[in-house]
Amino acid sequence: MSSDGGIRARDVRRAFGQVKAVDGVDLVARPGRVTALVGPNGSGKTTLLLVLAGLLVPDAGEVTVAGFDPVTQGVEARRRTGWMPDVFGTWDSLTCREVLTTVAAAYRLPRDVGAARAAELLTLVHLDEYADAPAHVLSRGQKQRLGLARALVHDPDVLLLDEPASGLDPRSRVDLRELVRRLAAQGKTVLISSHVLTELDEMADDAVFLSRGRTVATRSVTAAAAERRPWRITALDTVALRAWLAANGYLPAAGPTSGPRDTLAPDVTGPIAGPATAKDPGEGPDETRGEDPGEGGVLVDLDGAVAAAALLRAAVSDGVPVSSIAPAGGVLEQAYLALEEERR
Numbered sequence: 001m002s003s004d005g006g007i008r009a010r011d012v013r014r015a016f017g018q019v020k021a022v023d024g025v026d027l028v029a030r031p032g033r034v035t036a037l038v039g040p041n042g043s044g045k046t047t048l049l050l051v052l053a054g055l056l057v058p059d060a061g062e063v064t065v066a067g068f069d070p071v072t073q074g075v076e077a078r079r080r081t082g083w084m085p086d087v088f089g090t091w092d093s094l095t096c097r098e099v100l101t102t103v104a105a106a107y108r109l110p111r112d113v114g115a116a117r118a119a120e121l122l123t124l125v126h127l128d129e130y131a132d133a134p135a136h137v138l139s140r141g142q143k144q145r146l147g148l149a150r151a152l153v154h155d156p157d158v159l160l161l162d163e164p165a166s167g168l169d170p171r172s173r174v175d176l177r178e179l180v181r182r183l184a185a186q187g188k189t190v191l192i193s194s195h196v197l198t199e200l201d202e203m204a205d206d207a208v209f210l211s212r213g214r215t216v217a218t219r220s221v222t223a224a225a226a227e228r229r230p231w232r233i234t235a236l237d238t239v240a241l242r243a244w245l246a247a248n249g250y251l252p253a254a255g256p257t258s259g260p261r262d263t264l265a266p267d268v269t270g271p272i273a274g275p276a277t278a279k280d281p282g283e284g285p286d287e288t289r290g291e292d293p294g295e296g297g298v299l300v301d302l303d304g305a306v307a308a309a310a311l312l313r314a315a316v317s318d319g320v321p322v323s324s325i326a327p328a329g330g331v332l333e334q335a336y337l338a339l340e341e342e343r344r
C-alpha cells in the first residue's frame, strides 16, 4: 500500500467475539480534504476510528495513517494523528489548561511551547474563562470543545473526529465547521463521523458510507450534489407553477395523484418526475385557486443545480412567478437514504 499522507484502509476487519464490528472496510481520506464517515448506529464507525487511531488492533487488513501503520509504527502514526473521541471522559480533576499541557508533555513538546499552545487552543475553542477550572465543571458541549483542543495540541497531520458536533450549541457548530475547513485548507486530512448529515454537507468534500461493518459506497459530495434528487419549488401562484411543470414534463399530468406531492413536509423525498405529459393548465381536481402564496411547494426530481437553473429560467420566462427553488434535503442525507433504499 502507498505510504502517502492521509488515511488508507484496505479490507480492515475487527470483531468483538461473534460481533463483526468492522467487516471489510476500504477507505481513502486525502490530505487537504474533509472526509465524512457515514452509517447507521452500530455500522462500525467508532471501531474503525479506534483502529485508525491505533487504539484497537485490527484482526485483518492494511492501514496507514500519515504514511505509517498504527500497529507496527504506532509512535510515528500517533505523533501525526489527532483523535477526538465521541465522549470526553478522562482527567476530570485536571484544569482545562492542565489537560492540554499534559497532552503537550506526552507528545514531548517543550514546556513553554506546550503552555503557549494550550493558551492558543483554549482561545480557539472559546474556553479562556474556564482555563483554570477543573474539566469536570464543563458542560457536555464545552467538554467536546476541550476534546477538540486536545486533539490539536501536537498539530497533527491527520484528524479523526468521532461525532464532534454532538452536544454543541449552534454557535459552536458553526465554529467547528469553520475550524474543520480551515484545518483542511492547511493540508490536514480530516475524517469525521456524524449523524447530522446536513452538517456534514457543509463540511465534507468526500463521504464514505458504512453499513454492517462494510464500506458500501464512496462519494464526492460535489458529485453527489449534481445527482438526481428532489428540489422544492415554490411560486406565488402554485396552480400556475404546477400546470407549467406538468406541461413541461417535470410532473405527470395533474390529477388526483399529484396533490399529495404538494407539501412542505421536510421528510418527503421520493422521486416524482414522471414521463412528460402535456396538460392544460387549470385542469385537475387538486388545483385549488386562492392558496396562500407563502405556503405549499412542489417537489421535482432534478439533476443538480444546472437543471434547477434551467427550470427556473424557463419558468420565469414563461411568466410563472417562482419565488424559490432549493434542494429538498441535504446531499448526504439523500445519498444515505438512496443507499438504504437500494439495500432493502
Ligand SMILES: Nc1ncnc2c1ncn2[C@@H]1O[C@H](COP(=O)(O)OP(=O)(O)OP(=O)(O)O)[C@@H](O)[C@H]1O
Pocket: 016, 019, 020, 021, 022, 039, 040, 041, 042, 043, 044, 045, 046, 047, 048
Ligand atoms: N467493545 C466492544 N465489545 C463488544 N461489541 C462491541 C464493542 N465495541 C463495539 N461493539 C459492537 O460493534 C458494532 C459496531 O459498533 P460501533 O460503535 O463501531 O458502531 P458505530 O457505527 O460507531 O455506532 P454509533 O453510530 O451508534 O456510534 C456494534 O454492534 C457494537 O455493539
